[in-house]
Amino acid sequence: xxxxxxxxxxxxxxxxxxxxxxxxxxxxxxxxxxxxxxxxxxxxxxxxxxxxxxxxxxxxxxxxxxxxxxxxxxxxxxxxxxxxxxxxxxxxxxxxxxxxxxxxxxxxxxxxxxxxxxxxxxxxxxxxxxxxxxxxxxxxxxxxxxxxxxxxxxxxxxxxxxxxxxxxxxxxxxxxxxxxxxxxxxxxxxxxxxxxxxxxxxxxxxxxxxxxxxxxxxxxxxxxxxxxxxxxxxxxxxxxxxxxxxxxxxxxxxxxxxxxxxxxxxxxxxxxxxxxxxxxxxxxxxxxx
Amino acid sequence: xxxxxxxxxxxxxxxxxxxxxxxxxxxxxxxxxxxxxxxxxxxxxxxxxxxxxxxxxxxxxxxxxxxxxxxxxxxxxxxxxxxxxxxxxxxxxxxxxxxxxxxxxxxxxxxxxxxxxxxxxxxxxxxxxxxxxxxxxxxxxxxxxxxxxxxxxxxxxxxxxxxxxxxxxxxxxxxxxxxxxxxxxxxxxxxxxxxxxxxxxxxxxxxxxxxxxxxxxxxxxxxxxxxxxxxxxxxxxxxxxxxxxxxxxxxxxxxxxxxxxxxxxxxxxxxxxxxxxxxxxxxxxxxxxxxxxxxxxxxxxxxxxxxxxxxxxxxxxxxxxxxxxxxxxxxxxx
Numbered sequence: 001x002x003x004x005x006x007x008x009x010x011x012x013x014x015x016x017x018x019x020x021x022x023x024x025x026x027x028x029x030x031x032x033x034x035x036x037x038x039x040x041x042x043x044x045x046x047x048x049x050x051x052x053x054x055x056x057x058x059x060x061x062x063x064x065x066x067x068x069x070x071x072x073x074x075x076x077x078x079x080x081x082x083x084x085x086x087x088x089x090x091x092x093x094x095x096x097x098x099x100x101x102x103x104x105x106x107x108x109x110x111x112x113x114x115x116x117x118x119x120x121x122x123x124x125x126x127x128x129x130x131x132x133x134x135x136x137x138x139x140x141x142x143x144x145x146x147x148x149x150x151x152x153x154x155x156x157x158x159x160x161x162x163x164x165x166x167x168x169x170x171x172x173x174x175x176x177x178x179x180x181x182x183x184x185x186x187x188x189x190x191x192x193x194x195x196x197x198x199x200x201x202x203x204x205x206x207x208x209x210x211x212x213x214x215x216x217x218x219x220x221x222x223x224x225x226x227x228x229x230x231x232x233x234x235x236x237x238x239x240x241x242x243x244x245x246x247x248x249x250x251x252x253x254x255x256x257x258x259x260x261x262x263x264x265x266x267x268x269x270x271x272x273x274x275x276x277x278x279x280x281x282x283x284x285x286x287x288x289x
Numbered sequence: 290x291x292x293x294x295x296x297x298x299x300x301x302x303x304x305x306x307x308x309x310x311x312x313x314x315x316x317x318x319x320x321x322x323x324x325x326x327x328x329x330x331x332x333x334x335x336x337x338x339x340x341x342x343x344x345x346x347x348x349x350x351x352x353x354x355x356x357x358x359x360x361x362x363x364x365x366x367x368x369x370x371x372x373x374x375x376x377x378x379x380x381x382x383x384x385x386x387x388x389x390x391x392x393x394x395x396x397x398x399x400x401x402x403x404x405x406x407x408x409x410x411x412x413x414x415x416x417x418x419x420x421x422x423x424x425x426x427x428x429x430x431x432x433x434x435x436x437x438x439x440x441x442x443x444x445x446x447x448x449x450x451x452x453x454x455x456x457x458x459x460x461x462x463x464x465x466x467x468x469x470x471x472x473x474x475x476x477x478x479x480x481x482x483x484x485x486x487x488x489x490x491x492x493x494x495x496x497x498x499x500x501x502x503x504x505x506x507x508x509x510x511x512x513x514x515x516x517x518x519x520x521x522x523x524x525x526x527x528x529x530x531x532x533x534x535x536x537x538x539x540x541x542x543x544x545x546x547x548x549x550x551x552x553x554x555x556x557x558x559x560x561x562x563x564x565x566x567x568x569x570x571x572x573x574x575x576x577x578x579x580x581x582x583x584x585x586x587x588x589x590x591x592x593x594x595x596x597x598x599x600x601x602x603x604x605x606x607x608x609x610x611x612x613x614x615x616x617x618x619x620x621x622x623x
Contacts, residue, residue, distance in 0.1 A: 124367030133367070141368040223368040224353045224360075225318065238354055241323045241486045243510040 038256050041249035053250035061227040062235035063254060065146075069231065070211040073150045077207045078200065081158025086192070088159075089166030090174065103159050106152055115220025118149050141223030146231065149217040154207040161203030162196055169195055198273040205269065209262045213255065316349035317550055320370035322357035322443075324485070324507060328570040329374070335566065336557050340550065348550055356484065357443060358383075364538065365389060371542050371551045374535045377443045378595070379602040381534045394536040400575045401596070403532035404558035405567035408592050409444075409451045411523040412492065412501040412508055419499045423525045424455040427500060428473040435498035437488045438481040440610050444488070445481070448502045449616065450605060451529035454598045458527055472619040493519065504531060505587075509571040530592040533572070 043050050053059065084103055088096060106114070120126045122139040132139055139145050173195070177187040193200075215233040222229045224238065232255055239248035319329060333350040340348050353360065353368070361380045364370045365387045373390070375381050378401075384390045395402045413421050419432060427434050439445035449471060456462055456470035479497065482488035485507060492501035493515045500523075503511070508522050535555050542548040557563050564574035568583040580587060599605035609615045 119366050122367075125365065129367060138369070140366065141363065223320075223363055224355045226352045226354070228351060238323065241356075241484070242326050242354070243324070243486070243489075243514045245514055 035256060038249055038252050041245060042253040044249070045246045049246050050250050050253075053244075053247040054254065056247065058226050058230065059235060059247065059251055062230050062232045062251065065143075065228075065230065066212050066232040069143075069146055069150050070208050072147050073154055073211045074204055074208060076151055077154055077158045078204060080155055081162055081203055081207075082196075082200065084159040085162035085166050085196075088163050089169075090171045100163075103156050106154075106156050111153060111214065111216030112220060114152055115149055115217040118145065118152075118217075118221055122148075140221045141225070142229060145221040146218055146229060149221050150211050150214055153214050153217055154211045157207035157210065158200065158203035161199050161206070165196055165199040198269055198276065201269050202266065202273070205262055205266045209259060212258055212262075315346060315547070315550070316351060317371040317547060317554055318351045318353065318369060319372050319374055319554070320353045320360050320364055320368060321374045322360065322376045323354050324510060325374060325376070326352065326354050328566065328572065331570065332558070332563065332566050335562050336554055339557055339560075339562070340553060343553065344550075350554075358441070369541050369545075370538050371545065371547050372535060372537055372555055374533065374555075376531070376533050377446070377602070378532060378534050379446075379606050380443075381536050382603060382606075384536065384538070389538050389540060390536040391539060395534065397537070398535065398555060399559060401532055401594075402534045402536060403575075404535060404555075404563065405533055405572035405574055407504045407506045407531045407533075407572055408528045408590060409447050409502055409531065410505045410508060410528065411525060412503055412511065412520050413499065413523055414520060415518065417521055417523065421500050421523060424452055424470075424474075424527075427452075427477060428470060430477075432477050432500070433479050433498040434474060434477045435482065435488050435492045435501045436478060437484050439616055442484050444485045444503060446606075446610060447504075447529055447531050449609065450595060450599060451502075453609075454529060454593050455525070455527050457598065458593075468615055468619065471615075475619055505573075506571040524588055524590045527591050527593070530594040532594070 042053075084099070087093075088100060109117075119140055121128060122132060122145065123129050124133060128139075139148070173191050174187055177191045178184075182190065213233060214231075215237070218231055219234055219237075222231065222234055224230055224234060230238070232251055236248050236251045236255065239245075239251060321329060329352055333352070337348060337350065340346065353363075353370070355363075357375050357377060357380045360368075361373065361375065361383050364373060364384060373381060373384065378395070381390060381394060381402075385392050385394060391397060398404070411421060411427075413419070419426075421427060421432065426432065436448045437445040439449040452471050452474050453467050456467035457464075459466070480491070482491050485503065488501060489503070489507075489511055491497050493511065505522070511520070535558065537548070537551045537555065542551045558567075559575065561576065561579065564576040564579045567574045568579055568586070571586065573587050574580050574583075595602055595605055599608070607614065
């Protein structure tokens with residue numbers, strides 16, 4: 001170490017430029033360009049064609065169905081995610097690591113396989129198929145089936161987001177609340193929920209993005225009934241296969257816009273989370289003095 | 290928070306019961322292949338009018354479109370179709386095997402239960418630079434042919450059998466020379482597309498290949514998207530008659546009590562109104578008078594059916610496309 005100290009970022013200029021160029025080039029070609037292409041194709045035949053494509057009753061119904069599915073799936077995700085994260089972060093029990101693995105299962109299984117599994121359970125030739133048919137209950141190829149597979153696919157997001165957060169927060173605050181005489185519900189509402197609200201929201205946003213964009217699993221159980229069980233991602237594929245490029249890309253642009261709104265919401269939430277954390281830190285010394 | 294969850298559950302159960310109630314009403318679900326949408330979008334209002342006049346009732350018609358093999362699988366798994374309108378007999382045969390449609394479904398309606406037909410044609414680049422006129426031109430060295438995979442797509446299978454049938458039609462031909470001919474054709478295929486739409490994209494957008502083999506009816510769809518000036522349609526001297534079989538799903542119509550409406554829905558396809566609609570959607574009508582009226586759109590072409598040359602799909606499918614069939618034999622040699 002008797003040599004002169006080198007600056008850490010002293011790589012030659014050309015190397016820095018190259019690495020930066022590769023990074024930015026990748027971002028441009030694989031993220032920005034495809035997104036741009038969606039809008040270019042959507043408006044290829046002009047604004048009126050675009051508006052006409054979106055005004056098609058089947059497209060409107062697909063947008064409505066996609067939003068409806070997300071609306072049903074998210075509350076379940078909140079309840080399930082909070083309960084699972086709560087159990088895992090605040091308690092020790094046998095089979096805890098098994099539970100964590102189970103929560104990750106939907107991430108590991110291919111969506112098409114998820115769809116097929118639910119067909120095997122609820123389909124006409126499946127486990128409960130004959131019973132369901134006898135009682136005239138439709139699960140697959142109807143709204144319930146779409147909701148069930150979407151729920152399965154999106155279930156890990158909230159829990160995965162909350163577990164590390166709740167583990168880091170520990171259980172002292174909850175214990176204090178309980179020892180001061182709070183009921184379980186009071187403790188949850190006044191102590192736990194405020195602590196996790198931004199993390200929860202973040203998980204919900206991620207789950208929402210996936211719920212609206214899910215293709216593979218929904219494609220298997222949807223039945224593709226126009227105006228009834230055709231979600232927006234499925235609608236895009238079908239329009240494209242029908243040589244209706246403007247319609248397909250117009251629908252895709254709606255999906256892209258939904259994704260952009262989701263991203264925006266995510267950024268706002270992240271910003272609020274950071275601000276809250278730094279405020280918390282700033283408060284600490286003041287309290288001590 | 291609890292109240293919110295409670296309300297959400299209420300909404301949820303309500304929606305489910307609404308879905309169920311909705312399914313009970315007087316409606317028909319037509320499960321069909323992917324490019325049939327334009328046809329049925331025009332046809333359904335015509336039938337609704339016809340049905341109103343016939344029975345005094347109004348009827349709701351629902352459509353489901355996707356790849357045809359996927360569609361029949363969904364029907365077998367419980368998608369409650371009253372009728373299926375497909376682009377290949379082997380798909381309806383699958384439903385017959387599962388006991389969902391009558392074994393003799395092809396005899397329940399005229400013309401092999403296929404209300405309209407089409408045929409496989411060549412789509413070549415503007416001006417036909419390679420001068421491709423017939424199947425024999427496609428096996429010449431240096432010609433690139435684009436088609437979807439014969440083992441798992443309808444277009445691909447029809448193309449394969451069309452070339453086989455053409456080779457059988459030559460003097461002194463037998464199954465061995467036909468297999469050789471098809472083998473030479475497949476050698477000219479640079480890549481198999483995953484489906485009809487994929488093949489079109491490969492040919493029209495990526496500009497790969499000298500000739501795309503497609504349904505006559507699909508050439509019009511291609512023109513709509515890419516413009517008529519981009520390509521030419523070439524009719525070979527002989528091609529295959531592609532049939533579009535329709536069938537009633539017995540189990541569903543008996544349960545829903547919609548047999549009469551389903552029968553009328555499919556019967557009406559053979560009415561002059563239905564036949565005219567086929568012609569307007571570039572599908573060859575069975576009605577000879579209407580076919581004559583649209584002769585400019587449908588140049589006469591000599592065709593053979595799968596039944597005539599191959600003894601039906603039930604025989605052609607295992608011989609050529611199952612594992613170990615002629616396609617696999619050719620492809621392993623390649």
